[in-house]
Amino acid sequence: MKTIIIDGRAIANEIREELSHTTSDLIAKNIIPRMAVLHIGEDPSSLSYTKSIKKISSKLNIEVDIYTIEENTNDVHVIKEIKRLNDDKKIHGILIQEPIPSSFNREDILLSISPFKDIDCMNPINLGRVMRGEFPFAPSTPLGVLKVLEQENIDVEEKHVVIVGRSTIVGKPLANLLLIKGKGGNATVTVCHSKTRNLPFFTKMADVVVVAVGRPKLIKGDMLQHGAVVIDVGINDVIDKDGKHRLVGDVDFDSVIGIASYVTPVPGGVGPVTTLMLLSNLITAATRKV
Ligand SMILES: NC(=O)c1ccc[n+]([C@@H]2O[C@H](COP(=O)([O-])OP(=O)(O)OC[C@H]3O[C@@H](n4cnc5c(N)ncnc54)[C@H](OP(=O)(O)O)[C@@H]3O)[C@@H](O)[C@H]2O)c1
Structure with a gap:
């Protein structure tokens, strides 16, 4: 199987281009x-x-x-x-x-x-609103994941999405966003964590695996079903054999090539999109004042 490597930087550039029109309109006002x-x-x-x-x-x-x-x-x-x-x-x-x-x-x-100014959805009031599917802002990292899926035309409706990691800033809000009854949602969601028994049992059932753990190479190709979409949120600073620092994700990248249909690299995957989603939230907040 050909694995498409998602170019997060290109997606971020597209979002930046879109946002620049809105900022120009705001500045004109x-x-x-x-x-x-x-x-x-x-x-x-x-x-x-x-x-x-x-x-x-x-x-x-x-x-x-x-x-x-x-x-x-x-x-x-x-x-x-x-x-x-x-x-x-x-x-x-x-x-x-x-x-x-x-x-x-x-x-x-x-x-x-x-x-109204909580652009990364840190206030528990806004996080609660995400659970209800009614919110001014969602946290930027889960929004980044959804944006990557949207830009690649990967529809999660009726699909099984397995999220590995249940943090308050990534895993939990992402699960709630994927459950929204409507566009970009309607997925069936499983959330795994450090106490999940037999993690591969769940990841092998997934159409889409999103990993946000902070453990290099946790997810390997043999833990996936053929054709799964793999979104790697993890950012880990590792020291390679030459003693140099290198950023890697939570996915054993080489081992998923040929098995996954899509994969996000680290760096250059979800990260750049996340920052643009934060700025998108800021522009939403600024537009509210118009
Ligand atoms: N790309 C971006 O823009 C972006 C943004 C934010 C974070 N990140 C990165 O994403 C990663 C996760 O960040 P976070 O803030 O969500 O981390 P976190 O708060 O430390 O949460 C990590 C989650 O992973 C689970 N976990 C740990 N070991 C596991 C294992 N062996 N098997 C299954 N689950 C396991 C933990 O389970 P328990 O709940 O049971 O402890 C926890 O739910 C980090 O590498 C971080 O740098 C990237």
Whole structure:
């Protein structure tokens, strides 16, 4: 079987092109889409994600304001800062970068983000709305997965989608989005996790496997049925034989070639699309103000 390697960067470019029309319309109305990214502490990988958000945003004339709050402060200070951003009419979206250090009350912090500015669906109120199928914003990574499927004309209706990973930011919201009664949904969904007994039993039944675990090479070709679509959300920094750092997914890429009908590579698969979905949510938020 020929395996199509999905080009996430090309999909991201197409989305960027579409979004550029909306941003131009907004700018013509004197609305500059603007987001605030808040870091609590200085986690290197989230700082580098913010850097890439800023780079892509600049191509769309989106403004990104970065705030770094020192780790030795408290919840009251962080929530006060978020409330200030909630009230700032020039700011359309707020992103709190993870990880939020464990000394902070994560729940209180996320609940303080205005649901109308919560562009990565971190506020539990918005997450609950995703479960109901009614939401202003869904989290960007599950949206990225759905966008990849849509762009490749892979319809999940009547299909069995097996999601490996049940995190609150990827697996669970994705399951709810795939269950929506309507376009892009109507799938039959199984969610697996670390306590799933006999993972291959489930993955072998899947028409579509989405993996969001954070374990390099967890999913191998012999765990799939022929023709399965494989979407790899995982991003793992591994050190290869030459001592060099390399990003790999959760799928043993070489072993699924010839078995899967489609596969997303890492890097260059879901990741670039995810960032554009975040910006798409921001533009939705900015459009709301028109
Ligand atoms: N491409 C993107 O834009 C993007 C965005 C976000 C995250 N990611 C990547 O996606 C991966 C997952 O992120 P996350 O935040 O969802 O991770 P997470 O919160 O750590 O959740 C991982 C999930 O995988 C499950 N799991 C762990 N080991 C397993 C195993 N051996 N078999 C089956 N399930 C297993 C865990 O099960 P339990 O619940 O039982 O512990 C958990 O549900 C990471 O590599 C992350 O870097 C990528």
